[in-house]
Amino acid sequence: MSTMIDVKDLVMVYSNGTRAVDNISFNVKKGEFFGFLGPNGAGKSTTIKVLTTLLKKTSGSVHVSGYNLDNDSKEIRKMIGVQSQDTAVDGDLTGRENLMLQGHFQQIPNKILKERVDELLKLVDLENFADKRTRNYSGGMKKRLDLATTLVHRPQLLFLDEPTTGLDPQSRSAIWEYLEKINKEEKTTIFLTTQYMEEADRLCRTLAIIDTGKIVASGSPTELKQQLGVDSIKITLKDCAKDKTTAIKILKSLTGVSNITESGDCLTVFAKNASQLIADIIRALDSLEIRLAGVNFSSPTLDDVYLEKTGKRIRAEELTKKPSATFMGGKR
Protein backbone atom coordinates (compact mmCIF):
# COMPACT_ATOMS: atom_id res chain seq x y z
CA MET A 1 0.00 0.00 0.00
CA SER A 2 1.31 3.45 -0.81
CA THR A 3 1.38 6.37 1.58
CA MET A 4 -1.45 8.89 1.71
CA ILE A 5 -0.27 11.12 4.56
CA ASP A 6 3.32 11.50 5.66
CA VAL A 7 4.04 13.78 8.62
CA LYS A 8 7.54 14.36 9.98
CA ASP A 9 8.48 16.37 13.09
CA LEU A 10 5.39 18.55 12.83
CA VAL A 11 5.24 21.47 15.24
CA MET A 12 2.47 24.05 15.51
CA VAL A 13 2.82 26.92 17.99
CA TYR A 14 0.00 29.49 18.20
CA SER A 15 0.89 33.18 18.32
CA ASN A 16 0.21 33.24 22.08
CA GLY A 17 2.94 30.64 22.59
CA THR A 18 0.70 27.54 23.00
CA ARG A 19 2.59 24.55 21.61
CA ALA A 20 -0.51 22.72 20.39
CA VAL A 21 1.37 20.17 18.26
CA ASP A 22 4.75 19.26 19.66
CA ASN A 23 6.94 17.39 17.20
CA ILE A 24 4.76 14.56 15.90
CA SER A 25 5.53 12.08 13.12
CA PHE A 26 3.21 9.49 11.62
CA ASN A 27 2.00 8.15 8.32
CA VAL A 28 -1.28 6.93 6.95
CA LYS A 29 -1.51 4.40 4.10
CA LYS A 30 -3.91 4.71 1.16
CA GLY A 31 -7.27 3.19 1.98
CA GLU A 32 -6.56 3.10 5.69
CA PHE A 33 -8.94 4.07 8.47
CA PHE A 34 -6.66 6.04 10.78
CA GLY A 35 -7.55 7.56 14.14
CA PHE A 36 -6.23 10.26 16.44
CA LEU A 37 -7.45 9.48 19.94
CA GLY A 38 -7.05 12.00 22.74
CA PRO A 39 -8.85 14.21 25.24
CA ASN A 40 -9.92 17.84 24.82
CA GLY A 41 -6.98 20.13 24.16
CA ALA A 42 -4.65 17.31 23.02
CA GLY A 43 -3.98 18.97 19.64
CA LYS A 44 -6.31 16.98 17.38
CA SER A 45 -8.11 19.89 15.71
CA THR A 46 -4.87 21.84 15.30
CA THR A 47 -3.30 18.87 13.49
CA ILE A 48 -6.33 18.55 11.19
CA LYS A 49 -6.29 22.28 10.45
CA VAL A 50 -2.62 22.11 9.48
CA LEU A 51 -3.06 19.01 7.31
CA THR A 52 -6.07 20.51 5.55
CA THR A 53 -4.19 23.76 4.80
CA LEU A 54 -6.32 25.96 7.11
CA LEU A 55 -3.46 26.73 9.51
CA LYS A 56 0.21 27.33 8.76
CA LYS A 57 2.54 24.95 10.57
CA THR A 58 5.49 26.23 12.56
CA SER A 59 7.91 23.55 11.36
CA GLY A 60 8.20 19.99 10.11
CA SER A 61 7.14 18.44 6.82
CA VAL A 62 3.78 17.22 5.56
CA HIS A 63 3.05 15.30 2.35
CA VAL A 64 -0.44 14.33 1.26
CA SER A 65 -0.60 11.83 -1.59
CA GLY A 66 2.93 12.89 -2.53
CA TYR A 67 2.07 16.61 -2.59
CA ASN A 68 4.13 18.85 -0.37
CA LEU A 69 1.98 21.02 1.88
CA ASP A 70 4.40 23.94 1.46
CA ASN A 71 4.15 24.12 -2.34
CA ASP A 72 1.06 22.18 -3.44
CA SER A 73 -1.69 23.15 -1.00
CA LYS A 74 -4.08 23.79 -3.90
CA GLU A 75 -3.67 20.21 -5.15
CA ILE A 76 -4.19 18.90 -1.63
CA ARG A 77 -7.40 20.89 -1.16
CA LYS A 78 -8.84 19.39 -4.34
CA MET A 79 -8.50 15.81 -3.19
CA ILE A 80 -9.68 16.08 0.41
CA GLY A 81 -13.00 16.35 2.20
CA VAL A 82 -13.10 18.01 5.63
CA GLN A 83 -15.70 17.83 8.35
CA SER A 84 -14.82 20.34 11.04
CA GLN A 85 -15.80 20.00 14.68
CA ASP A 86 -18.69 22.46 14.31
CA THR A 87 -21.32 21.55 11.75
CA ALA A 88 -21.61 23.98 8.89
CA VAL A 89 -25.04 23.45 7.35
CA ASP A 90 -27.20 26.40 6.29
CA GLY A 91 -30.50 26.27 8.22
CA ASP A 92 -32.43 28.23 5.58
CA LEU A 93 -31.72 25.61 2.95
CA THR A 94 -33.07 22.09 2.69
CA GLY A 95 -30.77 19.10 3.01
CA ARG A 96 -30.77 18.63 -0.75
CA GLU A 97 -30.05 22.33 -1.37
CA ASN A 98 -27.10 22.24 1.03
CA LEU A 99 -25.61 19.35 -0.92
CA MET A 100 -26.32 20.94 -4.33
CA LEU A 101 -24.71 24.19 -3.16
CA GLN A 102 -21.59 22.31 -2.12
CA GLY A 103 -21.50 20.61 -5.54
CA HIS A 104 -21.77 23.97 -7.28
CA PHE A 105 -18.81 25.26 -5.25
CA GLN A 106 -16.91 22.23 -6.46
CA GLN A 107 -18.06 22.95 -10.06
CA ILE A 108 -19.58 19.53 -10.54
CA PRO A 109 -21.78 19.36 -13.70
CA ASN A 110 -25.49 19.44 -12.81
CA LYS A 111 -26.49 16.02 -14.09
CA ILE A 112 -23.68 14.20 -12.28
CA LEU A 113 -24.30 16.30 -9.19
CA LYS A 114 -28.02 15.47 -8.98
CA GLU A 115 -27.26 11.75 -9.04
CA ARG A 116 -24.50 12.11 -6.49
CA VAL A 117 -26.78 14.08 -4.15
CA ASP A 118 -29.48 11.38 -4.34
CA GLU A 119 -26.85 8.75 -3.62
CA LEU A 120 -25.54 10.67 -0.60
CA LEU A 121 -29.00 11.37 0.83
CA LYS A 122 -29.56 7.65 0.70
CA LEU A 123 -26.20 6.87 2.28
CA VAL A 124 -26.91 8.99 5.34
CA ASP A 125 -30.60 8.03 5.55
CA LEU A 126 -31.96 11.50 4.90
CA GLU A 127 -34.05 10.74 1.79
CA ASN A 128 -37.30 11.39 3.67
CA PHE A 129 -36.10 14.72 5.00
CA ALA A 130 -34.21 15.86 1.89
CA ASP A 131 -36.63 18.67 1.08
CA LYS A 132 -37.12 19.97 4.61
CA ARG A 133 -35.22 23.00 5.88
CA THR A 134 -32.24 21.86 7.93
CA ARG A 135 -32.95 24.27 10.78
CA ASN A 136 -35.59 21.74 11.82
CA TYR A 137 -33.13 18.81 11.73
CA SER A 138 -31.98 17.18 14.96
CA GLY A 139 -28.30 17.37 15.95
CA GLY A 140 -27.71 13.87 14.61
CA MET A 141 -29.37 14.67 11.28
CA LYS A 142 -27.25 17.81 10.90
CA LYS A 143 -24.08 15.80 11.51
CA ARG A 144 -25.18 13.23 8.92
CA LEU A 145 -25.87 15.95 6.36
CA ASP A 146 -22.57 17.61 7.18
CA LEU A 147 -20.81 14.31 6.55
CA ALA A 148 -22.61 13.94 3.21
CA THR A 149 -21.56 17.50 2.30
CA THR A 150 -17.89 16.58 2.65
CA LEU A 151 -18.39 13.65 0.24
CA VAL A 152 -20.03 15.41 -2.71
CA HIS A 153 -16.82 15.62 -4.80
CA ARG A 154 -15.77 12.04 -3.98
CA PRO A 155 -12.65 12.95 -2.00
CA GLN A 156 -9.93 10.29 -1.85
CA LEU A 157 -9.08 11.44 1.64
CA LEU A 158 -11.56 12.41 4.31
CA PHE A 159 -10.73 14.35 7.49
CA LEU A 160 -13.30 14.06 10.27
CA ASP A 161 -12.89 16.06 13.46
CA GLU A 162 -14.87 14.35 16.23
CA PRO A 163 -17.76 13.40 13.95
CA THR A 164 -19.83 11.88 16.76
CA THR A 165 -19.09 14.07 19.78
CA GLY A 166 -22.30 15.08 21.51
CA LEU A 167 -24.47 12.63 19.57
CA ASP A 168 -26.83 10.12 21.14
CA PRO A 169 -25.71 6.46 20.91
CA GLN A 170 -28.13 5.70 18.08
CA SER A 171 -26.92 8.54 15.83
CA ARG A 172 -23.37 7.59 16.73
CA SER A 173 -23.68 4.02 15.55
CA ALA A 174 -25.42 5.22 12.37
CA ILE A 175 -22.42 7.45 11.59
CA TRP A 176 -20.08 4.54 12.34
CA GLU A 177 -21.88 2.44 9.76
CA TYR A 178 -21.66 5.13 7.06
CA LEU A 179 -17.98 5.65 7.73
CA GLU A 180 -17.22 1.95 7.48
CA LYS A 181 -19.16 1.84 4.23
CA ILE A 182 -17.34 4.86 2.76
CA ASN A 183 -13.99 3.34 3.71
CA LYS A 184 -14.84 -0.09 2.30
CA GLU A 185 -16.95 0.67 -0.75
CA GLU A 186 -15.50 3.97 -1.94
CA LYS A 187 -11.96 3.08 -0.76
CA THR A 188 -11.75 6.48 0.89
CA THR A 189 -8.82 6.99 3.23
CA ILE A 190 -10.16 8.31 6.52
CA PHE A 191 -8.39 10.39 9.16
CA LEU A 192 -10.65 10.67 12.18
CA THR A 193 -10.19 12.30 15.54
CA THR A 194 -12.11 11.22 18.60
CA GLN A 195 -12.12 11.31 22.38
CA TYR A 196 -14.14 8.09 22.51
CA MET A 197 -11.97 5.02 22.86
CA GLU A 198 -14.89 2.78 21.87
CA GLU A 199 -15.10 4.67 18.59
CA ALA A 200 -11.35 4.36 17.93
CA ASP A 201 -11.45 0.69 18.86
CA ARG A 202 -14.37 -0.09 16.59
CA LEU A 203 -13.40 1.94 13.50
CA CYS A 204 -9.68 2.49 13.25
CA ARG A 205 -7.22 -0.01 11.88
CA THR A 206 -4.35 2.18 13.06
CA LEU A 207 -4.33 4.66 15.89
CA ALA A 208 -2.15 7.32 17.37
CA ILE A 209 -2.91 8.33 20.93
CA ILE A 210 -2.24 12.04 21.40
CA ASP A 211 -1.79 13.94 24.65
CA THR A 212 -0.67 17.57 25.10
CA GLY A 213 0.58 17.78 21.53
CA LYS A 214 2.60 14.57 21.60
CA ILE A 215 1.95 11.07 20.29
CA VAL A 216 2.26 8.79 23.31
CA ALA A 217 1.47 5.49 21.57
CA SER A 218 0.59 4.18 18.13
CA GLY A 219 -0.38 0.94 16.44
CA SER A 220 -3.53 -1.08 15.84
CA PRO A 221 -5.99 -1.16 18.75
CA THR A 222 -5.08 -4.80 19.35
CA GLU A 223 -1.33 -4.12 19.27
CA LEU A 224 -1.70 -1.26 21.71
CA LYS A 225 -3.65 -3.36 24.16
CA GLN A 226 -1.21 -6.26 23.83
CA GLN A 227 1.82 -3.99 24.23
CA LEU A 228 0.41 -2.95 27.57
CA GLY A 229 0.86 -6.61 28.45
CA VAL A 230 -1.00 -6.26 31.71
CA ASP A 231 -4.51 -6.60 32.98
CA SER A 232 -6.13 -4.01 35.14
CA ILE A 233 -7.97 -4.41 38.40
CA LYS A 234 -10.31 -1.62 39.35
CA ILE A 235 -10.70 -1.34 43.09
CA THR A 236 -13.42 0.66 44.78
CA LEU A 237 -12.97 1.28 48.49
CA LYS A 238 -15.94 1.90 50.78
CA ASP A 239 -14.19 5.03 52.05
CA CYS A 240 -11.85 5.94 49.22
CA ALA A 241 -10.78 9.32 50.63
CA LYS A 242 -9.82 7.89 54.02
CA ASP A 243 -8.19 4.61 53.01
CA LYS A 244 -6.65 5.43 49.65
CA THR A 245 -3.13 6.32 50.83
CA THR A 246 -2.77 3.25 53.06
CA ALA A 247 -4.23 1.02 50.35
CA ILE A 248 -1.74 2.30 47.77
CA LYS A 249 1.16 1.60 50.16
CA ILE A 250 0.15 -2.00 50.78
CA LEU A 251 -0.77 -2.67 47.13
CA LYS A 252 2.63 -1.41 46.00
CA SER A 253 4.30 -4.01 48.18
CA LEU A 254 2.54 -6.93 46.47
CA THR A 255 4.59 -8.93 43.99
CA GLY A 256 3.34 -8.64 40.43
CA VAL A 257 1.87 -5.16 40.69
CA SER A 258 3.42 -3.01 37.97
CA ASN A 259 1.56 0.27 38.38
CA ILE A 260 -1.18 1.87 40.47
CA THR A 261 -3.15 4.92 39.42
CA GLU A 262 -6.02 6.84 40.93
CA SER A 263 -9.10 6.69 38.76
CA GLY A 264 -12.74 7.72 38.81
CA ASP A 265 -13.80 4.59 40.69
CA CYS A 266 -10.91 4.94 43.21
CA LEU A 267 -7.82 2.91 42.27
CA THR A 268 -6.63 0.95 39.27
CA VAL A 269 -3.93 -1.66 39.73
CA PHE A 270 -2.01 -2.91 36.68
CA ALA A 271 -0.55 -6.38 36.93
CA LYS A 272 0.66 -9.15 34.67
CA ASN A 273 -1.06 -11.92 36.56
CA ALA A 274 -4.15 -10.06 37.67
CA SER A 275 -6.41 -13.03 38.16
CA GLN A 276 -3.97 -14.62 40.62
CA LEU A 277 -3.34 -11.33 42.35
CA ILE A 278 -6.94 -10.58 43.24
CA ALA A 279 -6.89 -12.93 46.24
CA ASP A 280 -3.68 -11.30 47.53
CA ILE A 281 -5.19 -7.85 47.15
CA ILE A 282 -8.31 -8.74 49.07
CA ARG A 283 -6.29 -10.39 51.85
CA ALA A 284 -3.88 -7.46 52.14
CA LEU A 285 -6.65 -4.85 52.35
CA ASP A 286 -8.62 -7.00 54.78
CA SER A 287 -5.60 -7.32 57.10
CA LEU A 288 -5.63 -3.52 57.44
CA GLU A 289 -9.39 -3.47 57.88
CA ILE A 290 -9.84 -1.50 54.68
CA ARG A 291 -13.36 -2.22 53.39
CA LEU A 292 -13.93 -2.88 49.71
CA ALA A 293 -17.01 -1.77 47.80
CA GLY A 294 -16.00 -3.60 44.65
CA VAL A 295 -13.24 -5.26 42.66
CA ASN A 296 -13.42 -5.38 38.92
CA PHE A 297 -11.01 -7.35 36.78
CA SER A 298 -10.64 -6.62 33.09
CA SER A 299 -8.41 -7.18 30.10
CA PRO A 300 -6.85 -3.95 28.90
CA THR A 301 -8.91 -1.37 27.01
CA LEU A 302 -7.58 1.60 25.05
CA ASP A 303 -8.53 3.67 28.07
CA ASP A 304 -6.08 1.60 30.14
CA VAL A 305 -3.39 2.15 27.50
CA TYR A 306 -3.98 5.88 27.78
CA LEU A 307 -4.05 5.78 31.57
CA GLU A 308 -0.83 3.81 31.71
CA LYS A 309 0.95 6.23 29.33
CA THR A 310 -0.28 9.50 30.79
CA GLY A 311 -1.65 8.82 34.28
CA LYS A 312 -5.02 10.19 33.14
CA ARG A 313 -8.32 8.73 32.01
CA ILE A 314 -9.40 9.68 28.53
CA ARG A 315 -13.15 9.48 29.09
CA ALA A 316 -14.87 12.71 28.16
CA GLU A 317 -16.87 12.81 31.40
CA GLU A 318 -13.63 12.65 33.40
CA LEU A 319 -12.17 15.73 31.78
CA THR A 320 -13.66 18.25 34.18
CA LYS A 321 -12.18 16.53 37.24
CA LYS A 322 -8.68 17.31 38.38
CA PRO A 323 -6.03 15.16 36.73
CA SER A 324 -5.21 12.11 38.82
CA ALA A 325 -1.69 11.34 39.88
CA THR A 326 0.44 8.37 38.92
CA PHE A 327 1.93 6.71 41.96
CA MET A 328 4.31 4.00 40.93
CA GLY A 329 5.17 5.58 37.61
CA GLY A 330 7.89 4.72 35.17
CA LYS A 331 8.19 2.36 32.28
CA ARG A 332 8.74 -1.32 32.71
Ligand code: ADP
Ligand atom coordinates in the same frame (compact mmCIF):
# COMPACT_ATOMS: atom_id res chain seq x y z
P1 ADP B 1 -8.24 19.16 20.54
O1 ADP B 1 -8.84 19.32 19.19
O2 ADP B 1 -7.51 17.87 20.72
O3 ADP B 1 -9.24 19.37 21.63
P2 ADP B 1 -6.88 21.65 19.91
O4 ADP B 1 -6.02 21.36 18.73
O5 ADP B 1 -8.16 22.35 19.67
O6 ADP B 1 -7.12 20.29 20.72
O7 ADP B 1 -6.05 22.51 20.96
C1 ADP B 1 -4.73 22.17 21.33
C2 ADP B 1 -4.18 23.25 22.25
O8 ADP B 1 -4.08 24.47 21.53
C3 ADP B 1 -5.06 23.55 23.44
O9 ADP B 1 -4.24 23.85 24.53
C4 ADP B 1 -5.86 24.76 22.99
O10 ADP B 1 -6.26 25.53 24.11
C5 ADP B 1 -4.85 25.50 22.15
N1 ADP B 1 -5.47 26.29 21.07
C6 ADP B 1 -6.40 25.90 20.17
N2 ADP B 1 -6.72 26.87 19.31
C7 ADP B 1 -5.96 27.94 19.68
C8 ADP B 1 -5.83 29.28 19.19
N3 ADP B 1 -6.51 29.71 18.13
N4 ADP B 1 -4.94 30.09 19.82
C9 ADP B 1 -4.23 29.66 20.88
N5 ADP B 1 -4.30 28.42 21.40
C10 ADP B 1 -5.16 27.57 20.81
Ligand code: MG
Ligand atom coordinates in the same frame (compact mmCIF):
# COMPACT_ATOMS: atom_id res chain seq x y z
MG1 MG C 1 -10.85 19.56 18.70
